[in-house]
Amino acid sequence: MRKPLVAALFALVIAGAGAAPAVAAPAPEAAPARTAASAGASGTRAAPAVQAVSLAGTVALSNCSGSVIRFPNSADTDPALVLSNGHCLETGFPEPGEVIVGQASNRSFSLLNSRGSRVATLRASKVAYSTMTDTDITIYQLTTTYATIRSAYGISALTVQNTHPTAGTAITVASGYWKRLYNCSIDGFVYRLKEGDWTWKDSVRYTSACNTIGGTSGSPVIDQATGKVxxxxxxxxxxxxxxTVNNPCEVDASGNVTVRQGINYAEETYQIPACFTTGNKLNLAASGCVLPKP
Incomplete structure (x- = not known):
């Protein structure tokens, strides 16, 4: 997460340009927002067989990455959703404690196929949910359905796993902005991750192979064995x-602080499905929904 979206974030992308994207990226419409860059290094275990994880279903935003997502109980006829970061919200970073629900939006997203080629431009009808409190997510509702996207473009949404991820899991960070895949494993989990004024709970720490760069903010983190987010x-x-901003620290349950320079992080998504009910409607009062409320 990066506060000065033009100066520091653009400088970050230039600094990270040594790792060229797998497919040439288009010129950004705005300075790409910073994301995790590289992560911890502990524990080794044999990874399961890698599924054919690709860029299909990812999207490129003007300054970030994202993905078309669905939940285990979503219907094909439901309005499709796009997941990105709270700090990628086009109206600016949500303040600590702020939760945005139902905000009008006509933001556009470039939908990518497995090769990273743009196959369509999707458009939001609203921001269904956005916050940087406890987590760092923005969920957009689109003007079209899953069925229409699949019928017209042959692209299926990525399913969000509704159970807690496991340390050691082989994962892929799929950046629609850079059209690039980063493969590594979940190194572990952070009780509290603090950056500037924001604090996130139970964050994911990567192993060092996921040396992501600016613009990968909002990328889905995909379990290589299941294909789920x-x-x-x-x-x-x-x-x-x-x-500090751009330099999150880990805080354990006893308040001890650990700084890991070059380590990168993600926010878990298993809590999200319980908050969306029939028709992909947000219901923060639903049983099992623990996302922060306005």
Whole structure:
């Protein structure tokens, strides 16, 4: 997560340009928002066989990455949803404690196929939910349905897993902005991740192979064994500073602070499905919904 979206974030992308995207990226409409860059290194275990994880279903925003998502109980006729970060919201970063629900939006998204080619432009009808409190997510409702997207473009939405991810899981961070895949594993989980004025709960820490760069904010983190979304990519410690913007720190249950320069993180998404009911309607009062409320 990066506060100065033009200056610091653009500088970050330039600094990270040494790792060229797998497919040439288009010129950005705006400075890409920063995301996780590289993550911890602990534990090794054999990864399960990798599914054919690709860029299909990911989207490129003007300054971030994202994906078309559905939940286990979503219907093909439901309005489709796009997941990105709270700090990618076009109206600016939500303040600590702020939750945005039902905000009008006509934001556009470039829908990508498995090769990273744009096959369509999708458009939002509203911001269904956005916050940077406890987590870092924005969920847009689109003007079209899953069935229409699949029929017209052959692209299916990515399903959000509704159970907690597991340490050691082989994952892929799929960036629609850069049209690039990053493969690594979940190194572990962070009790509290603090960056500037924001605090996130139970964050995912990557192993170092996911050396993501600016513009990958909002990328889906995909379990390679199931193909399901288990988190959304959002930040990393750039300079080794303690708990400052661009330099999140880990805080354990006893209040001990750990700084891991070069380590990158994501926010879990398993809590989201319980908050969306029939017709993909947001219901923050639904049983099992623990997302922050306005």
């Amino acid at each position: 288990v988190a959304v990519n959002n930040t990393g410690n750039e300079d080794g500073e303690r708990c």
